[in-house]
Amino acid sequence: MTESFVQFTREDLAAIAPETALAVAGCVILLLEAFAPKLRRWFASIALLGVAASLYFLAHAPFGASFGGRLETSTLTLLVGLFLGGCAALAILVAKPYLERSGEEKGEFYALLLWGHLGVSLMTRGLDLLIIFIGLETLSLAFYVLAAFFRGVEASSEAGLKYFLTGAFGSAFTIYGVALLFGASGSSRLEALTRPGLAQSPAVAFGLLLLLVGFGFKMSLAPFHAWAPDVYQGMPTPAVLYLSVAPKGASLLVLYRVFSAVFSSGMPDRFRTAIAALAILSMTLGNVVALAQRDIKRLLAYSGIAHMGYVTIALAVFGREALAAVIIYFFAYLVSNAGAFAAVSALYRDETKAHPLALLAGEGRRARFASAVLALCFFSLAGIPATAGFIGKFFVFKAALEQGLYALALIGIANSLVSIGYYLKVVYVLYMREPVDAQGPPPLAPADGLALALCAIGIVALGIFPTDLMQVARRAAEVLPLAGP
């Protein structure tokens, strides 16, 4: 191996510019924090600018693989970059009023968020297992700190520690899997995994299973989900907004990437069975346990576990159409889930305390806009037609039926019914109960309002006119060497 990381061309620099922009924006915010703390109120804008610049550079990066075939720029990474950038932008929009209210508006929040975002972005673009792993670790380190952001609050420290311990555990699985794949193929590049005959190697099979576990942790896929409810509860809501959407989508994309490299001629049945089992377990456990939750953030954590189960069906299906379904699903999940967390952030006054459902009682009549968006997001998460969530489920179940996975689709549908129980419970609390909290929610901040409006528009627009996204997602899915449909 003579090629090295140290030598790179102008094209390589252009290709990495999106990540560079994020890193620089984070550094600028930290420096300003240290030397010009009066500029604090501009931090959110700088962070947003960083995300926008990153997207701009991504759109202008030369297509193809750079850094000697280690970093991809393609329709796929462009579309995924849009998804991730949208998620980061929403998180920043929500973070601004959230941090102001909690009196903790510090530059490091934005800096860590941007660096975490950088890691996720690298994960989705990496064509080398080490790049992917570095991305994963960058994300994890940033969010370990974000989880413990409220230093003085016990729940937040607990969240930080829990996320760190389970995250380190998950990373260990991942790196062991990477090592096995490296050992079997002789290279950390994904390309090397396409060599014929590797698919039958036990080392590769074991390595893939370990990756499934490692990224399963990040996706909060049952049975690797146990961290999610506690971490969601203790972590600042805007950080949860990001963590609950972007890294999950990126993890599933990575799995798709690695699996498609190894199984270019189709996924073996034992893998399909294993993945289907994870999907079923995740859907069922998430939905059933969510029914018993009394805290909205924990409820959303379990709802997220269930949703990762639904979308993992599309990994079990494994095909071009199914990858398109994954992309559509995650866009739908972005607007619905990010909208829900934005509403949670806007509806609760005490940021550092628990978020009991009971406090939402009667808010439908007081905080009309935030409540209406929360209800809309929940109808979307429940998969009611004319919302984005329905479109996501539509494509996933369609892919499953096309592949002949009838039982999986049926179990998914049964789970959708169960999920209605807890989604409607929140709508009921919002609209059909009398207020209990005398103080009521804080007044709606403009940034919150904007984030909520964007999500609501996204839910309705995607729910009624999914054609464009569908066509782009199909084109993006052609990037990976998958069999059609």
Add this chain to the structure above:
Amino acid sequence: MSDFVREHLLSVLVFLPTAGAAVLLLFPRTLEREAKIFGLAIAAAVAFLSLPLWWRFDVLQKGFQFREQVPWIPPLGISYSLGLDGISLVLVLLTTILTPIALLFSLSHVEKEVRGFSIAFLVLETGMLGSLVALDLALFYVFWEVMLVPMYFIIGIWGGARRIYAAMKFFLFTMAGSLLMFLAILYIAIRHHSATGAWSFAFEDLYRLSFSGRIETLLFVAFALAFAIKVPVFPLHTWLPDAHTEAPTAGSIILAGVLLKLGVYGYLRFALPLFPEAAMRYAPWLGILGIIGVIYGALVAYPQPDMKRLVAYSSVSHLGLVVMGIGAFTTMSLQGSILQMVNHGLSTGALFLLVGVLYERRHTREIDAYGGIAGIVPVTTALFLIATLSSIGLPGLNGFVGEFLILIGAWASPHRGWAIAAATGVILSAVYMLTLVMRVFWNPLKNDENKKLTDIRPSELVAAGLLIVLMLWIGTRPNDVLDRIRTSVESLQETVSTKRLALAEKGSARP
């Protein structure tokens, strides 16, 4: 402008209510009465605009009229495709007429969250009309499910004491059925794609497919279950008494008047032509479940202490008769069933409305709390009596025509016994309904509070009066309606029999 409305009449009818709801969202919260009147005005405008359908409808033409078709999700062959035949025509008009009546009644009775109330009803109307005219299965499913959300809010926010339980039960029951139907729709579309290479969710494309026995049965069951829960067919009816009893009066009118019919409509429009073989194999079951519904509903209605619950169980009974008429599958019984759906919408709508009139004054639905009020509220009494007589099928009123057609239709079918069994239900309905009238309006006046009852208000009178006029009209000139249904019923039967014939030939050709 008027040309646009003429050419896109169905679209205008379907989306005008939602447009009105969007405008209402912009209303300041203080304009409560204005919000009510605006909602009513929109619903009335929809009713007015729907009247030309009645005249412009070509009685003799087979197939769908007032067609509109625009691609919606082209890569999947999903299109925004609307059309109307005789069966949907009468139900569309029933919907457009009952919605303003329900809102007119609410004008003086809904105090809480007035704006939201109007919005919910308008969105609901879009869902109902959309389901009735959609000819693309994906589009149909969207409208079908969208209906649930406003109804959930209507029961849950403006309903009675146990409204939360009732709203949740309503939502979960209906959703359970429709989710299975959703998978079945996807499966059929995928089969169409693999058979022809083209994606389509259009009813007219999908119904050309034929399925092997077991798969057809499974698909049929998925569809039939969704519709049977909505109707509801015994034993899936348990959500109905709760939902009807707890819903506000206007909600009960729409639930009983329109929502239940959509189950029957869906069965006729989709389940029968898509899966004729399975449908005919299970038709006897349908008939028998219908008869059980007729008798069970009547027997359970009789001892109910709550007026609304009694009327709700009478719906189970009446819809059982409708279902039996469809199971019998003769031209006459089918026509009777469709007419009877309209009749039930009018008579039960009127009964719920008049129960609402009493409830708003006394705040109780207990039958025992009333008695002997005929002299105090003579107009209400008269109207209630007419609605009752219509409901139990007195000749000269609408109910008679429908029941008579169903019964002689069933008599002419191979299942002669059904007619006899169902006729007992008709007799029982006279027993429980007349007992209700006697206990509420006649009997001695014991309760002093009832002496202060005031008679019906003008707005309520107009709402109820409209329904009574329609009852009289259908009762005396039933052919106006029947003519419009006949061709569609005949072509439905023809579709089913030709498809079965083709299937049989294919089956015998196969070794």
